[in-house]
Amino acid sequence: MQNKPLTIISIGGNTLIRKGEKGTIEEQFKHMEECMSYVVNLASENKKVIITHGNGPIVGNIVIRNEAARDIIPPMPLYICNADSEGGIGFMIQQALYNQLKQLNIKREVATVVTQVVVDKNDPAFSNPTKPIGPFYTREEAQKIQREKGWTIVEDSHRGYRRVVPSPKPLKVIEADIVKKLAQDGVIAIAAGGGGVPVIQTRNGNLQGIDAVIDKDLATAVLAKEIGAETFIDLTSVDRVYINFGEPDRTGLDRLTVSEAKKYLATGEFAPGSMGPKIEAAIEFLEAGGKEVIITTPELLELAIEGKAGTKITAL
DSSP states (O other), X not given: OXXXXXXXXXXXXXXXXXXXXXXXXXXXXXXXXXXXXXXXXXXHTTOEEEEEEOOTTHHHHHHHHHHHTTTTSOOOOHHHHHHHHHHHHHHHHHHHHHHHHHHTTOOOOEEEOOOEEXXXXXXXXXXXXXXXXXXXXXXXXHHHHHHHHOOEEEEOTTSOEEEEEOOOOOOEETTHHHHHHHHHXXXXXXXXXXXXXXXXXXXXXXEEEOSOOOOHHHHHHHHHHHHTOSEEEEEOSSSSEEEXXXXXXXXXXXXXXHHHHHHHHHTTOSOTTTHHHHHHHHHHHHHTTOOEEEEEOGGGHHHHHTTSSSEEEEOO
């Protein structure tokens, strides 16, 4: 297994909680077990696998619990909520994969690494928070919270007022070397969950958590570059990349080069809140020396690897 290339798989956060569901733990485990039933085939082939994942809307639910109980226990900062979600979702992936591997009589270890991701405290995102998170407030509640906590709260689509937080660019994954060593030793490592826990480096080089949310695809691209992964697989809710998405004449793309991806990105084909960050992450990964990026749904994973489904993005 030592000579096998590294494959990094990113799983969308909405895999766990689907539209119209309550988000019970039973629903979350059911969806995770289904997703891992497709991923486990890679593990059964002795591939070196690293898994990353999103954490929305779960981290938002943790923030809501924080606020609901704020008169009973002290609310935790957002970066601790990120760490909580990374550990909790990592546990579900670990257990689902363990069970799937056991059914196939395959002995492989799975481990979650709560991952710190360095961001720049001077990143423009900190002066322009845009990522909505947590509960809705009335106008009066929003004004009171803004005075007391200094949060940025904006009106959200006429549904009420909501906190928005920065989404800075990830620069470095602190635990990248640990993740790489685990993967090289045959352990299926789960890392950079929810984009990782945002941290800044102080003047003396110490790490300090900061309230923000990092895009998980961009964090995955950084981790993939740092560990030297060859393949980046992005599992999401659509079967492939589309242009004119949402329109009657939408067109699915089987293959893309970096130059084509840049052209479509520049013309606004990929929305900032959905496919846009995935394409940006793919470009960063490939320009740093990655071999290929595959974007598809979990159930089409095997076919996509064979080039029979999904979208494959390459440098040329």
